[in-house]
Each structure stands twice: as C-alpha cells, then as structure tokens.
Amino acid sequence: MKIWKPFELHTHTFHSDGKHSLLEMVKEAKMLGLQGLALTDHNTMSGLIGKEEVESQFDINIISGLEWTTFYGHMNMLGVSEYIDWREFTPKSIHTGIKKVHDKNGIVGIVHPYRIGSPICTGCFWEYHVEDWTDIDYIEVWSGTLPSVKKDNRRAFHLWTEKLNEGYQITAVNGRDWHETTELDDPIAATFLKVDKVEKNADGDRAFINAIKHGEVSVSMGPLIDMTLEWNEQKHPIGGEILIGRNVDMKAKVNITVDYSVRERKWELEDQNLKISINSNKGMLNENVLLMNQEQIVSSVNLEEIRWLRAELYGVFNGVYTMIAFTNAIYVINTSL
Ligand SMILES: [Zn+2]
Ligand SMILES: [Zn+2]
Incomplete structure (x- = not known):
C-alpha cells in the first residue's frame, strides 16, 4: 500500500x-x-x-x-x-x-x-x-x-x-x-x-x-488532492504515463479525491465551496464545484491531443482567493505519432 x-x-x-x-x-x-x-x-x-x-x-x-x-x-x-x-x-x-x-x-x-x-x-x-x-x-x-x-x-x-x-x-x-x-x-x-x-x-x-x-x-497549503485517470479499464496515478494508439476510444474518467485530514489542525479553511480544475496542455478541461467537505469528484475528459493533465484546487485561503493545492501531472503518450 x-x-x-x-x-x-x-x-x-x-x-x-x-x-x-x-x-x-x-x-x-x-x-x-x-x-x-x-x-x-x-x-x-x-x-x-x-x-x-x-x-x-x-x-x-x-x-x-x-x-x-x-x-x-x-x-x-x-x-x-x-x-x-x-x-x-x-x-x-x-x-x-x-x-x-x-x-x-x-x-x-x-x-x-x-x-x-x-x-x-x-x-x-x-x-x-x-x-x-x-x-x-x-x-x-x-x-x-x-x-x-x-x-x-x-x-x-x-x-x-x-x-x-x-x-x-x-x-x-x-x-x-x-x-x-x-x-x-x-x-x-x-x-x-x-x-x-x-x-x-x-x-x-x-x-x-x-x-x-x-x-x-x-x-x-491545506487539504491533499490526489487524482487517478482511468482509461481502457486501467487506472493511472499522478506521475504515471498512459500510452494510447490510433483509433481508440479517447474518453477517460478522472477521479479526484480530497483529504481534509492531512496536517490536521495545522491549517484552516473558512466555510466555502472550493473549485477543482483539471488543467492540461490544451488549457482548462473542466471546472468542478467542491461542496463543503466533499471528498470526491468524478468527471470525464477526452484525451484527444492531451499530453498531460493535473488537478488544481482553488478557494479563499488566509483571506485571499488563490490556488490552494495542485497535483503533479499524469502524462498521455500518443504512440501512433
Ligand atoms: Zn537559494
Ligand atoms: Zn535556500
């Protein structure tokens, strides 16, 4: 584990x-x-x-x-x-x-x-x-x-x-x-x-x-975000690589989890809905509202022309609206190029 x-x-x-x-x-x-x-x-x-x-x-x-x-x-x-x-x-x-x-x-x-x-x-x-x-x-x-x-x-x-x-x-x-x-x-x-x-x-x-x-x-700075990308029945973690060929289904599922228990009581978030964005080489793929204490968001993305993607968490932190957290990238390699 x-x-x-x-x-x-x-x-x-x-x-x-x-x-x-x-x-x-x-x-x-x-x-x-x-x-x-x-x-x-x-x-x-x-x-x-x-x-x-x-x-x-x-x-x-x-x-x-x-x-x-x-x-x-x-x-x-x-x-x-x-x-x-x-x-x-x-x-x-x-x-x-x-x-x-x-x-x-x-x-x-x-x-x-x-x-x-x-x-x-x-x-x-x-x-x-x-x-x-x-x-x-x-x-x-x-x-x-x-x-x-x-x-x-x-x-x-x-x-x-x-x-x-x-x-x-x-x-x-x-x-x-x-x-x-x-x-x-x-x-x-x-x-x-x-x-x-x-x-x-x-x-x-x-x-x-x-x-x-x-x-x-x-x-x-606050909660920990983790992300997996599920494509072709395989789950890929942050830092991982997906190899995709030609003529395949480009739809993938992104699963983002938010862990509020990390570094417990060492940071504070005021009551608010946060925002989770999935960013990529093609720019922002989607934005999701994260309700208070919501721990998971599942969304679908199209991997056409995608080379990498990452999750970013936004909200008010210490009185400022800012990026609170981000994941490293999951890479998509097109093997038919
Ligand atoms: Zn230095
Ligand atoms: Zn130094």
Missing part, C-alpha cells in the same frame, strides 16, 4: 545561514504536521551530522541534500551523501555538475528561479542556460510561506507549465527555503510524497527521492 507523506524540501540550519539546528528544525517541523524534511544548507553538508539519531528520536525522515549556491542561480540536490563542488562549473557547463549528481543517484531541482537576484540576493535569480531540460528532475514552483499568492512563484509555476507543454516530464514541488521560525509566520505549503507504507525505510532516502523523480507528488 502507498501513502502520502508531507515533506518540507528546502531548509537551512546554522551550518549555513539558518537560525535552527537540525534538532530544533525537526521539532518545529513536527509542530507543523510534517513527517519529513530535506536539509539543503548552502554549499555544505555538515548540518547532517547526527541525522540518524534525530530521525529515530522524532520518527521523522530526513533527506540528505545541499543547495548549490552560485552567482548564476541556486540548485538543490537531494539524495546525495557527499559534497559536490560547484565552483568548477560555468554558466555554460551546468550539465557537467548535474551529471555528477545523477551519477551518485541524486536528483537536482531549480529553486526559486525568479526570486529577485543581485544586489538583494546574489545568485537567487536563475540565469544558467539549461541546454537539456531532461536533466532537470524538479522545479521549486512554490517558495516561501503562503506561496501561491507570490508573483515570482506564479512565474515559476508558469515555467513548469511551459516545460510540460514542451513535452518534458518535470516534477513541481514546494520549498519554503526555511531559515527560521517566528510567531508571525504565514501558513506553509507541504510537498506530499507518495511512498510504500513501511515501518522503517531500509534504503534511507531512496523511496522519497524516487517519488520526486517520478512525479508522485502533490503540493498543498
């Missing part, structure tokens, strides 16, 4: 410019209803010392990571246990660095690509030339707290949509870029990773890295 686990994928301790120790951050993460986090200090992995003890003491999963912090952009690598130096790479040779990470079974993601750069935040704006987007495992489309309302995140979300439209299978995640905790913090979003339900992950980070790599990811 597979379950969803809420993660925070972008964090810093005082081993770089964060205020917490790993232990303090884990305590705060538990208070936020999270079950895992990735530690991604700037250009160092020394904050991970003692990781196993913290994991077993607090029943939490910690992914080893690092934020490659360069003058031309920031990139997170996850699932690597040794430091990989970025200084030998120029704006034109980022792929050499990515290959080193992939060779060690790690994954890479472009983080906060449109955050304002120099002189406010050196290198925060992404300027690298990506020659081959198949090399990019994920994009951090939401950054910071209350992420969906922020303009730079809307641009990052749009970049992801463009890459999906171009035919790339890229995962989208949230990353708070967590440096400290204050009483005035806005609500956070969590990146939910779908993994096998096991007592203890014998292979450490691997299951979580694979979930991100394969797009088995749903992101939300």
Whole structure:
C-alpha cells in the first residue's frame, strides 16, 4: 500500500545561514504536521551530522541534500551523501555538475528561479542556460510561506507549465527555503510524497527521492488532492504515463479525491465551496464545484491531443482567493505519432 507523506524540501540550519539546528528544525517541523524534511544548507553538508539519531528520536525522515549556491542561480540536490563542488562549473557547463549528481543517484531541482537576484540576493535569480531540460528532475514552483499568492512563484509555476507543454516530464514541488521560525509566520505549503507504507525505510532516502523523480507528488497549503485517470479499464496515478494508439476510444474518467485530514489542525479553511480544475496542455478541461467537505469528484475528459493533465484546487485561503493545492501531472503518450 502507498501513502502520502508531507515533506518540507528546502531548509537551512546554522551550518549555513539558518537560525535552527537540525534538532530544533525537526521539532518545529513536527509542530507543523510534517513527517519529513530535506536539509539543503548552502554549499555544505555538515548540518547532517547526527541525522540518524534525530530521525529515530522524532520518527521523522530526513533527506540528505545541499543547495548549490552560485552567482548564476541556486540548485538543490537531494539524495546525495557527499559534497559536490560547484565552483568548477560555468554558466555554460551546468550539465557537467548535474551529471555528477545523477551519477551518485541524486536528483537536482531549480529553486526559486525568479526570486529577485543581485544586489538583494546574489545568485537567487536563475540565469544558467539549461541546454537539456531532461536533466532537470524538479522545479521549486512554490517558495516561501503562503506561496501561491507570490508573483515570482506564479512565474515559476508558469515555467513548469511551459516545460510540460514542451513535452518534458518535470516534477513541481514546494520549498519554503526555511531559515527560521517566528510567531508571525504565514501558513506553509507541504510537498506530499507518495511512498510504500513501511515501518522503517531500509534504503534511507531512496523511496522519497524516487517519488520526486517520478512525479508522485502533490503540493498543498491545506487539504491533499490526489487524482487517478482511468482509461481502457486501467487506472493511472499522478506521475504515471498512459500510452494510447490510433483509433481508440479517447474518453477517460478522472477521479479526484480530497483529504481534509492531512496536517490536521495545522491549517484552516473558512466555510466555502472550493473549485477543482483539471488543467492540461490544451488549457482548462473542466471546472468542478467542491461542496463543503466533499471528498470526491468524478468527471470525464477526452484525451484527444492531451499530453498531460493535473488537478488544481482553488478557494479563499488566509483571506485571499488563490490556488490552494495542485497535483503533479499524469502524462498521455500518443504512440501512433
Ligand atoms: Zn537559494
Ligand atoms: Zn535556500
């Protein structure tokens, strides 16, 4: 059986410019209803010392990571246990660095690509030339707290949509870029990773890295949305691929479920009807009103010319009408082309 686990994928301790120790951050993460986090200090992995003890003491999963912090952009690598130096790479040779990470079974993601750069935040704006987007495992489309309302995140979300439209299978995640905790913090979003339900992950980070790599990811500030696409009597999950040939029935059934019990009491929704949209490379396929506490929506779609689709949840959150959650994509591959 597979379950969803809420993660925070972008964090810093005082081993770089964060205020917490790993232990303090884990305590705060538990208070936020999270079950895992990735530690991604700037250009160092020394904050991970003692990781196993913290994991077993607090029943939490910690992914080893690092934020490659360069003058031309920031990139997170996850699932690597040794430091990989970025200084030998120029704006034109980022792929050499990515290959080193992939060779060690790690994954890479472009983080906060449109955050304002120099002189406010050196290198925060992404300027690298990506020659081959198949090399990019994920994009951090939401950054910071209350992420969906922020303009730079809307641009990052749009970049992801463009890459999906171009035919790339890229995962989208949230990353708070967590440096400290204050009483005035806005609500956070969590990146939910779908993994096998096991007592203890014998292979450490691997299951979580694979979930991100394969797009088995749903992101939300509130309830968790999951989606399956049923076509030709087969059900396909988020991150999955449907292969369809010529002269077949293009009608498919989309099943969306909404789980209000995740991160219980850590977020609030005022009384309202929410809206669930199914978005795709052909634009919005349909919109459904979700009545209060309704847990499921079933609708039908025509897969003609569809290459990917995802679900998006909208409503008033923290006083603002905004996107509250989104799933990663299900891909449709036309084998007759
Ligand atoms: Zn950064
Ligand atoms: Zn950061």
